[in-house]
Amino acid sequence: MTALPLLYCDDYLVAVHKPSGLLVHRTSLDAHExxxxxxxxxxxxxxxxxxxxRLDKGTSGVLLFALDADTGRQLSSLFEQRRIDKDYLAVVRGWPDVAGEIDHPLERRIDDAEAWGGPMPTGAQEAFTRYRRLATVELPWAIDRYPQSRYALVALKPETGRRHQLRRHLKHISHPIIGDATYGKGRHNRAFAEAFGVSRMLLACTALTLPHPVTGVPFTVRCPLADDFQRVIDALSWTIAAP
Structure with a gap:
C-alpha cells in the first residue's frame, strides 16, 4: 500500500483510513517497523x-492529522477537553449486556515519550466507556468448557482516551476483543483466523465528530469497515444499520 484512503481534507486537517497493522508514527517499542x-x-x-x-497498531479506521502546528494544538486540546466524539465497532467474546457503561480507572501505560526517557507517572487514571450490543451469534465451537461459543458485535464510545482503553475495558468486563493478542484469548483468536482468514484485531474507529478547529462548525468524519473486518461481519450474517 503506497497511499491511504482520504476520508476528509481541507486547508487545516486531513483524515485517512488507517489499516490494521500500521503504526501511526515511529516508536521505539516497534523499532523494526x-x-x-x-x-x-x-x-x-x-x-x-x-x-x-492515535490508534493502536492493530486498530483500523479514522485517523486525524493537522496540517499546521496551530491547528494541531487546537485539535489536541479538543481531544483533551473531550469535545470529540469517537465511535468504534468491535467483535468480542461472549454476549455483553444490551447496553452499559464501564467506569474503571486504568493504570498509566508507557507511551513513546516515556519509552524515550520521559518521567513515568504513577497511579490510575479515570477511564469511562459506553457500549451497546448490536448483534450476537453462537457458533458450534467447543473452545472453552461449553460445546458452543458466543460472540457479539458492539458499538463503543470512549469518553476518555487512555492507552488501550477499549481493549482493557472489554477485558475487564470479561468480553475481550477478538484478535487482541495482548488482552484477548488466544484460542478464540485462532478460531476466527482459521474460520474467516482474518488474524487482525477486530476493532475499528468508524467515526469522529468534532467542531472544526477554525470555523467551529460541527462535522463528522465517517469510515467504512476495512474489507477484512467486513468479511467477518458478512460471514456471521450481521447487519450494521446506517448512522
Missing part, C-alpha cells in the same frame, strides 16, 4: 502533517 501512517500521509500530500491522536 519501517512504514508509518504519518510518513505515508506526508508523502501523499507533500507537506508536513501533525498527529493529534
Amino acid at each position: 519501517t512504514r508509518f501512517a504519518m510518513q505515508m500521509v506526508r508523502n501523499q500530500l507533500r507537506r508536513r502533517v501533525y498527529p493529534v491522536h
